């Protein structure tokens with residue numbers, strides 16, 4: 287794939303290490319595919335271990351991962367050269383005895399990833415450090431949803447954030463969008479509410495930013511964020527259910543997010559809800575997305591005289607102010623989300639279900655209603671998002687961070 291010659295978003299600093307020394311004595315040997323797969327997997331496991339346990343001794347990483355201490359030392363040296371990890375300045379002794387060791391940790395000061403999340407009425411642009419923490423963000427209101435206009439504004443917004451973050455270098459851009467997104471081709475295949483069809487998001491943003499761009503559906507982006515940075519990491523299987531204006535889900539087992547052909551897995555928007563009454567854009571009545579979307583919540587809240595307008599946070603504010611209709615609508619919605627989660631639990635049986643929904647994030651009674659909808663026996667496995675204040679900012683960046691942590695040597699500055 288040819289690199290775009292467009293102006294780069296990153297500050298024009300030279301690559302950290304333009305020509306890393308070859309790792310093996312027999313550098314003329316052409317590595318077999320199995321070798322490179324194994325190296326990629328080992329590199330990923332080591333960097334994930336540093337992320338999860340850092341600051342941590344290399345000997346501990348070796349013990350945790352089952353890799354040889356020499357191999358762990360090798361990978362850590364490589365990551366340190368690339369600026370992905372650093373050594374703590376003061377050596378430590380376990381219990382004050384034994385040989386001192388120098389712990390390593392993820393270096394969250396040098397690199398960032400840029401994130402873009404496209405919602406219906408606004409786009410969120412953000413910078414995340416390598417620990418998935420939001421360093422900076424902006425929300426860009428949509429005057430309209432023409433894809434060229436939205437993506438041009440997103441690129442401008444990222445450039446502005448990077449200009450104000452001197453000393454930080456962007457490794458790449460992650461984009462999360464609802465609807466049907468094909469990660470392989472970096473295309474939004476279809477997003478009905480935005481009116482997008484076959485939009486080549488990756489190519490457009492790569493040309494505009496000069497950075498590597500990765501695109502994924504936002505439910506999968508968020509399942510990756512939880513898997514990498516949330517308390518549920520280490521769960522053998524994880525389901526993420528997103529209920530905004532778009533309703534979708536994503537499922538990961540043993541660190542693999544299920545995509546299915548053309549990344550269509552998790553398209554649950556049009557599952558029928560028993561007793562549903564809302565007309566859906568697809569022509570049927572009672573689809574999950576039509577019943578549960580924020581648009582529907584806000585319309586019902588307007589009809590009940592709770593709010594004017596279309597901002598679900600105004601319904602939350604009314605409920606916080608004691609409006610019983612606002613409370614009723616939010617609790618009803620959370621119960622319905624719980625029933626949807628129960629259906630998905632029956633089919634997929636994940637260890638943990640993470641729910642992103644505005645009521646569940648903000649109110650204990652909604653979380654209780656969600657768990658009631660799921661049913662008592664599995665209520666404890668259902669938790670709200672780990673990113674209550676930054677879920678959309680985290681979504682985009684997580685797409686790029688997932689790529690980094692899966693294949694750290696390829697996603698490193700050397701490769702960009």
Ligand SMILES: [Zn+2]
Nearest residue numbers: 556566568573
């Ligand atoms: Zn429908």
